[in-house]
């Protein structure tokens with residue numbers, strides 16, 4: 536095998552090396568439902584769990600970090616959606632206080648540049664969520680340790696360019712390589728099976744970040760009715776709300792999100808829309824279980840979710856399925872190389 540291929544293969548494990556994990560599978564920050572028990576279960580299984588800060592007070596955030604730390608000695612991180620609140624200072628204080636127990640912080644929804652050096656100096660790895668080549672380049676230049684490329688198949692807030700995972704990941708990988716950046720890339724958005732993990736690796740990613748699939752796990756604090764809805768959902772079960780405000784938020788289709796879409800047809804002002812899209816309405820459905828009275832984030836891969844399972848089992852199965860899918864590679868490579876099927880006829 537030519538050296539260049541071997542080099543690429545070695546590089547494929549960069550994400551695991553950077554985060555100190557066994558499988559290249561990251562749990563995305565999950566507003567309201569990214570609890571400590573879930574993060575710990577994912578890390579215990581060899582993935583990278585993250586405690587979410589969105590939808591929690593600084594005290595609750597600290598409590599979930601403590602809980603995760605009490606349940607696993609493996610690396611895990613935290614997520615900060617930068618522009619979701621006016622002042623992140625109390626959350627940054629929690630992170631600094633817990634920095635000896637945290638491996639990384641992931642930054643999304645805002646400009647990460649001024650924050651990256653600060654967290655790196657504190658000994659943390661910094662993961663940056665991006666949804667375009669330009670953002671990925673800027674994040675790499677600013678010193679991000681991992682670039683997450685999220686296509687708009689993803690659950691929750693997405694980039695307004697609406698690039699798909701399939702199109703975005705290889706463009707980011709090629710751009711970073713041509714700039715000479717050695718930073719690992721994780722693909723996110725719509726990934727809920729091992730075959731997709733294998734596909735992400737084939738696109739040049741070093742691993743994946745997964746959100747919706749981890750909501751449908753036993754350890755996730757999401758209400759059982761939300762998890763059930765994910766299991767029952769199919770390929771057409773998600774919709775994008777907030778486009779009227781130049782934002783892209785993927786949620787489950789339900790009477791509440793249909794009501795939002797109806798309102799958005801009439802180009803509402805932000806003041807008119809805000810009472811519907813506030814975080815409280817996410818909580819009502821996702822935590823309190825009144826699933827038709829609020830909205831629930833979900834990605835397009837939800838049709839692949841068949842049951843609610845322990846998170847560790849999900850991590851191990853994603854990895855095993857990916858390995859099985861990758862075994863098709865040599866045969867496919869031979870067909871493509873030789874055109875065997877056509878010429879045998």
Ligand SMILES: Cc1cc2nc3c(=O)[nH]c(=O)nc-3n(C[C@H](O)[C@H](O)[C@H](O)COP(=O)(O)O)c2cc1C
Nearest residue numbers: 563564565566643689690691724725746747832834
């Ligand atoms: C319930 C839910 C809540 C989310 N909350 C956040 C968040 O607070 N911060 C963030 O950076 N991303 C958030 N996301 C995005 C995820 O971290 C992840 O990138 C995304 O879910 C990947 O796509 P998938 O849902 O198709 O797997 C959320 C996604 C879901 C499904």
